[in-house]
Amino acid sequence: MMRIGFIGVGRRMTGHIRRIKESPECEIVAFCDVAAEAADARVAQFGGTAFTDVRRMLESARPDAVLMGLPPFAHGAAEKACIEAGVPFWLEKPVHLDIEDARQIAAGVADKGLVTSVGYQERYLDIVERLEQEVVRRQPGIVFGYWMGGSPGGWWVRRERSGGQAVEQTTHVFDLARHLFGPARRVSAAGITGLIPPDGVRNIEDASAATVEFASGVVAVITSACYLQVAQGVPAGLDVFCRDGNLHYQRRRSVTLTTAEGSTTWTNQNNSEADMLKDFLAAAAAKDPGRVRCPYAQGVEAVELSLAVNRALDTKKPVDLPL
Numbered sequence: 001m002m003r004i005g006f007i008g009v010g011r012r013m014t015g016h017i018r019r020i021k022e023s024p025e026c027e028i029v030a031f032c033d034v035a036a037e038a039a040d041a042r043v044a045q046f047g048g049t050a051f052t053d054v055r056r057m058l059e060s061a062r063p064d065a066v067l068m069g070l071p072p073f074a075h076g077a078a079e080k081a082c083i084e085a086g087v088p089f090w091l092e093k094p095v096h097l098d099i100e101d102a103r104q105i106a107a108g109v110a111d112k113g114l115v116t117s118v119g120y121q122e123r124y125l126d127i128v129e130r131l132e133q134e135v136v137r138r139q140p141g142i143v144f145g146y147w148m149g150g151s152p153g154g155w156w157v158r159r160e161r162s163g164g165q166a167v168e169q170t171t172h173v174f175d176l177a178r179h180l181f182g183p184a185r186r187v188s189a190a191g192i193t194g195l196i197p198p199d200g201v202r203n204i205e206d207a208s209a210a211t212v213e214f215a216s217g218v219v220a221v222i223t224s225a226c227y228l229q230v231a232q233g234v235p236a237g238l239d240v241f242c243r244d245g246n247l248h249y250q251r252r253r254s255v256t257l258t259t260a261e262g263s264t265t266w267t268n269q270n271n272s273e274a275d276m277l278k279d280f281l282a283a284a285a286a287k288d289p290g291r292v293r294c295p296y297a298q299g300v301e302a303v304e305l306s307l308a309v310n311r312a313l314d315t316k317k318p319v320d321l322p323l
């Protein structure tokens with residue numbers, strides 16, 4: 001039986017807590033949240049012990065693995081405490097807003113040979129496996145990526161808390177592009193504000209477009225928009241234009257390949273979030289950091305790309321990577 005602790009138990013974690021509760025191989029031992037009422041409510045529903053302090057939770061509940069649902073601005077201390085205690089951790093994207101601190105954490109993870117996993121669930125979609133195969137066998141040139149939707153509230157609309165949309169949300173698209181086309185060498189970006197009326201709180205772009213030049217030669221234009229009032233179906237995905245065919249990835253739903261011979265569509269069949277967690281738990285049990293599809297170090301590479309977009313937006317100049 002694997003003892004599981006949770007750190008940061010807000011909206012996002014409900015599905016993951018339920019999955020762990022239903023797993024016959026896991027026992028929930030702790031919920032930790034700076035908001036005591038959030039941890040208490042989870043304990044009342046799912047059992048375990050409530051904590052507001054991560055170190056105390058690690059010492060007292062002794063979890064074998066931890067799942068973190070922290071907001072972007074709250075990363076750093078919990079990961080370091082897990083590294084010190086030698087406890088494998090899964091965490092939500094984006095891994096951090098501070099690239100230097102994220103690199104220190106990545107070094108600590110590597111030193112301990114710790115199993116980690118980042119919640120880029122796209123990596124576990126069966127259609128993304130298909131996309132990878134098609135990209136490898138074709139010659140990609142220009143890529144369009146996009147996440148065009150509406151705006152949540154709360155910490156999401158403050159740049160210093162969420163990182164803005166390119167960091168918090170379109171990070172899934174940047175990660176997928178980074179995963180398919182390799183490291184980026186330069187990013188340029190332009191943003192739009194003023195589409196959503198000012199409210200004295202919001203300080204993020206309403207939309208942005210980033211041009212990413214990959215070392216492989218591929219060029220991607222990746223757009224983010226959160227001003228849309230009609231955002232049903234949230235158009236999000238990646239269009240990859242290859243020499244001999246076009247690939248259309250519709251977020252978490254399907255991949256369509258169109259060649260001179262015609263079109264084929266693959267619809268996603270697996271539950272990527274469940275598979276991602278299972279993989280992390282199996283890797284933690286086997287103490288095999290290489291088993292997961294997005295270990296912490298790759299989460300750092302993904303957020304580096306998104307943070308480069310912010311730097312390009314702020315400086316209005318192209319930004320060379322690594323940051």
Ligand SMILES: NC(=O)c1ccc[n+]([C@@H]2O[C@H](COP(=O)([O-])OP(=O)(O)OC[C@H]3O[C@@H](n4cnc5c(N)ncnc54)[C@H](O)[C@@H]3O)[C@@H](O)[C@H]2O)c1
Pocket residue numbers: 007008009010011012013032033034035038069070071072074078092093094119120121168
């Ligand atoms: N992969 C996805 O598809 C997906 C979807 C939604 C959200 N997310 C990510 O999940 C993360 C959490 O989002 P959410 O909507 O659940 O946020 P939320 O605000 O609902 O919950 C965050 C929780 O963390 C707690 N918290 C804050 N600082 C803490 C700290 N230092 N220690 C312990 N607890 C702390 C808060 O009190 C809150 O209960 C975000 O990074 C978001 O980007 C990912």
